Amino acid sequence: MSDKNKRLDLSYSQMKWETIFKRILIVMSVIMLLLVAGTLVTLIVKSMPTIKSLGIGYLWGKVWDPVNNVYGARPFLMGTLLTSFTAIIISTPFSYAVAIYLGEYNTKGWLSNLLKNTVELIAAVPSIIYGFWALFVLVPIVRSFEMKIGVTPYGVGAFSASLVLAVMIIPYAASLGTSLIRMVPSPLKEGAYALGATRFEVIRSVILPFTRSGLFAGILLSLGRALGETMAVTILIGNTSAIGNTFKDVFFGPGNTMASVIANEFSEADHDLYYSALIELGLVLFFVTVIINLIGKRIITKYTNK
Amino acid sequence: MDARIKLRNTKSILFKALIIFLAFVITLPLIVVLLYIIKMGVVQVNWSFLVHAPTPEGVAGGGIANALVGSLLMVGMSAVVAIPVGLLAGIYLSENPGTRLAYYTGLCVDILQGVPSIVVGIVIYFWIVKPFGFSAISGSIALAIMMLPIVVRSTEQTLLLLPDSLKEAALSLGVPYHRVIMKVIVPCGFAGILSGIILSIARIIGETAPLLFTALGNVYISTKVTGPMDSLPHLIYFYSKSPYQDQIDQAWGASFILLMFVLILNITTKLITRKWNIQL
Numbered sequence: 371m372s373d374k375n376k377r378l379d380l381s382y383s384q385m386k387w388e389t390i391f392k393r394i395l396i397v398m399s400v401i402m403l404l405l406v407a408g409t410l411v412t413l414i415v416k417s418m419p420t421i422k423s424l425g426i427g428y429l430w431g432k433v434w435d436p437v438n439n440v441y442g443a444r445p446f447l448m449g450t451l452l453t454s455f456t457a458i459i460i461s462t463p464f465s466y467a468v469a470i471y472l473g474e475y476n477t478k479g480w481l482s483n484l485l486k487n488t489v490e491l492i493a494a495v496p497s498i499i500y501g502f503w504a505l506f507v508l509v510p511i512v513r514s515f516e517m518k519i520g521v522t523p524y525g526v527g528a529f530s531a532s533l534v535l536a537v538m539i540i541p542y543a544a545s546l547g548t549s550l551i552r553m554v555p556s557p558l559k560e561g562a563y564a565l566g567a568t569r570f571e572v573i574r575s576v577i578l579p580f581t582r583s584g585l586f587a588g589i590l591l592s593l594g595r596a597l598g599e600t601m602a603v604t605i606l607i608g609n610t611s612a613i614g615n616t617f618k619d620v621f622f623g624p625g626n627t628m629a630s631v632i633a634n635e636f637s638e639a640d641h642d643l644y645y646s647a648l649i650e651l652g653l654v655l656f657f658v659t660v661i662i663n664l665i666g667k668r669i670i671t672k673y674t675n676k
Numbered sequence: 677m678d679a680r681i682k683l684r685n686t687k688s689i690l691f692k693a694l695i696i697f698l699a700f701v702i703t704l705p706l707i708v709v710l711l712y713i714i715k716m717g718v719v720q721v722n723w724s725f726l727v728h729a730p731t732p733e734g735v736a737g738g739g740i741a742n743a744l745v746g747s748l749l750m751v752g753m754s755a756v757v758a759i760p761v762g763l764l765a766g767i768y769l770s771e772n773p774g775t776r777l778a779y780y781t782g783l784c785v786d787i788l789q790g791v792p793s794i795v796v797g798i799v800i801y802f803w804i805v806k807p808f809g810f811s812a813i814s815g816s817i818a819l820a821i822m823m824l825p826i827v828v829r830s831t832e833q834t835l836l837l838l839p840d841s842l843k844e845a846a847l848s849l850g851v852p853y854h855r856v857i858m859k860v861i862v863p864c865g866f867a868g869i870l871s872g873i874i875l876s877i878a879r880i881i882g883e884t885a886p887l888l889f890t891a892l893g894n895v896y897i898s899t900k901v902t903g904p905m906d907s908l909p910h911l912i913y914f915y916s917k918s919p920y921q922d923q924i925d926q927a928w929g930a931s932f933i934l935l936m937f938v939l940i941l942n943i944t945t946k947l948i949t950r951k952w953n954i955q956l
Contacts, residue, residue, distance in 0.1 A: 375698040378830075384855075385852070386850040387852060387854050388852050388854055390854075391853060391854035392853070392854075394764060395764055395765075395768040395771070396777065397766035398760075398761050398768060399764075399765045399768040399769065399777060399778070399781040400777070400786065400793050400823070400883070401782050401783075402765055402781045402784040402785055402828070403732050403781060404685065405784065405788060405821060405824075406784040406787050406788060408799070408803070409791065409795070409796075409799045412799050412802050412803065412823055413798070413799065416802060463698060464699070464701070464702040465702075466697045467695045467696075467697075467698030467702075468698075468702065469693070470695050470742040471695050471696060471699040472699070475692060475695065477694070485699060485703065486947065488706060488707075489702070489703065490702045491706060491939075492702075492703075492705075492706050492940065494878060494879075494880075494938055494939075495706070495709065495710075495935065495938065496881075496882020496883070496884075496909060496934060496935075496938060496943045497882070497884070498882060498909040498912050498913055498931075498934075499709070499713065499882065499912070499934065499935060500709065500886045501817070501913075501916070502912050502913075502916050502927060502931055503709050503712060503713060503931070504877060505916055507712060522899065531824070537705045537706070540702055546846075551860050566689070568684050568685060568688035569688045569691075569692065570684075570687050570688035570691040570692070571684070571688070573691070577918055594790050597792070598790075598791070598792025598793070598795070599792075600792065600794040600884070600885040601884045601885055601909070601913060604913075605913070605916055606727055606817045629794045630887070631791055632794050632798065633794055633885060633888055634800075636798065636888070636889055636899065637888070637889055638809070641903070648798075649798060652792075652794065652795045653800045655792050655794075655795060656791060656792070656795050658788055659791065659792055660787050660791070662790075663786060663787070663789070663790030664783075664786065664787070664790075
């Protein structure tokens with residue numbers, strides 16, 4: 371009798387543990403929700419002072435002068451958009467090439483694996499290392515290039531930052547593109563070959579149209595990375611909050627991005643409005659990257675489930 | 677007619693050549709960076725470089741022990757926080773697909789994955805640094821948040837691949853649910869989970885932005901987790917602005933050490949995934 375009770379007790383305690391375990395699982399996944407909600411609330415609450423006092427005009431204001439309490443985010447919005455889109459334009463041909471090569475021309479074997487691993491390694495190297503390297507190696511090269519084409523040879527600036535960003539973001543679009551191109555059904559390709567198409571024509575008229583939205587999603591993911599990238603850009607951008615007069619000045623001269631101005635000035639901020647102006651930049655950055663990432667992910671799931 | 681076919685074939689070959697050229701050219705920057713860091717860094721590294729704190733500016737000698745200790749300690753602490761949470765959340769996601777909570781959790785994990793690291797730094801500044809001051813703990817928590825999404829996703833993906841029959845067999849023997857998960861399911865997916873964890877550590881060990889306003893940096897070797905602490909990436913960033921040549925030289929050394937950590941962790945992940953043939 372007592373033996374039986376003991377066993378019953380044991381199974382009761384096990385059942386209790388089961389419930390506890392299931393609750394722990396739920397709590398842990400609720401933590402994810404709380405982290406995101408907390409981030410959002412913190413950013414919104416802390417950027418309230420600027421939202422209230424400067425309104426939407428803040429984002430388009432041209433002058434950033436914390437000493438005189440004048441805040442406008444245009445230099446940083448422009449800097450972020452300029453560096454990110456330049457980086458995307460430079461990197462897209464390369465990431466498409468990697469995707470087409472690994473997805474169509476050479477899908478197996480050591481060379482294919484080597485290239486795949488090398489491209490993935492590009493994403494693994496910390497951004498601070500790219501930034502540090504570029505500051506001492508790339509910037510002098512850019513400077514002499516700028517001297518040749520006759521612009522003020524700063525070296526640091528949006529151009530250098532974009533070059534480094536372009537390399538850093540390639541793996542995201544490339545590896546997604548590779549797996550999507552590999553998923554193109556072979557009957558489609560075989561049909562085209564049977565009609566006498568060359569390989570180039572198959573790629574141009576079958577593979578690329580078939581994977582278009584997926585490749586676009588890869589570019590979006592890369593863009594999300596580029597927009598939020600902080601350290602390499604902070605080191606290379608030159609950190610000036612004034613907007614250059616000509617496009618040449620803006621493109622080759624020093625500037626600032628949203629992330630880099632936060633990195634540089636957040637610890638110097640000495641009054642509430644200054645703080646909250648910086649945090650509002652963080653809020654904008656958060657929204658933009660979240661939306662871009664979610665659209666990208668949505669396209670991918672839609673695409674891979676089909 | 678013949679000429680047309682020739683033209684098309686030539687086009688096709690030229691296109692292939694172009695693709696191969698572009699695909700391989702892009703590995704050049706990486707190779708150049710790696711070789712340059714190794715070349716500049718390897719001459720800096722010796723025993724005294726690894727075990728000494730920096731000397732005052734302009735004084736020769738000194739090392740990066742403050743950053744080395746700080747990096748290892750902070751990454752270790754964030755692993756201790758992020759691994760259990762990430763593992764259990766990943767288990768929840770793989771065990772309850774289709775529930776509303778799982779949907780929103782998955783969404784939040786995706787969002788967390790995309791949040792710029794500097795934003796995590798700001799948020800932790802207000803959560804922890806404002807009330808308690810700059811500390812290694814706040815840095816670790818910021819890093820843990822960066823680490824979480826990778827651990828959750830890799831756990832979820834690995835466990836989803838396991839056959840249901842494993843769990844059913846264990847349950848039919850009367851094994852309680854929590855033991856089925858912890859003693860059967862998780863060990864079966866161990867390699868995948870482990871490689872996800874290693875990958876996430878490789879990701880956060882090079883993160884600088886979340887540490888700028890949290891762990892702050894420290895020129896002394898410190899193991900006090902409630903005080904400011906240095907880290908390898910932060911030291912590199914700090915020295916990159918230095919006017920002293922020997923600090924810049926030391927930053928090359930620090931970059932080399934950091935790069936080695938990252939490479940070793942990534943290669944380990946590759947070996948694990950290859951050995952157990954898992955897709956991440």
